[in-house]
Amino acid sequence: MEFTLEAIQEAQKKYTGPDFPRLIREFKKLGMVTNIYDLKTGLITYENKLGEKIEVKGNIESKVNDISSKESALVALKRNQVGESDFLTFCREIAEAGIYRWVSDLDKMTCSYYDLKEQILIVEKIPTV
Numbered sequence: 532m533e534f535t536l537e538a539i540q541e542a543q544k545k546y547t548g549p550d551f552p553r554l555i556r557e558f559k560k561l562g563m564v565t566n567i568y569d570l571k572t573g574l575i576t577y578e579n580k581l582g583e584k585i586e587v588k589g590n591i592e593s594k595v596n597d598i599s600s601k602e603s604a605l606v607a608l609k610r611n612q613v614g615e616s617d618f619l620t621f622c623r624e625i626a627e628a629g630i631y632r633w634v635s636d637l638d639k640m641t642c643s644y645y646d647l648k649e650q651i652l653i654v655e656k657i658p659t660v
Contacts, residue, residue, distance in 0.1 A: 532560050549613060556659075563637055564578055565577070565637065566578075593622050594626060599629025607627075
């Protein structure tokens, strides 16, 4: 599989919410090592092992709360993981909780959620499938 925007989008069509670990598995097959989603700008960055980047302007920009709440962010995250919210709702709820960016590190298998002060509020281990 090639590291292309088309391949990334194809994987995203197949896996959402509760299937996030499967999406990450597909991303790894493409050679991806980092995935960054910035809600403030709507910019999504994908990087592979060779340092090549694909940057895409996503269709979601959210007003991010200046005051962050780890508890509210965890609620939004868990709701999405069990399929109680779609991606658009998740983005809105996580922004309301003060999260503006998350970084998936596919080597460490972690996803880190940042507030506007660049503080990491949550570091989540991505389950392997």
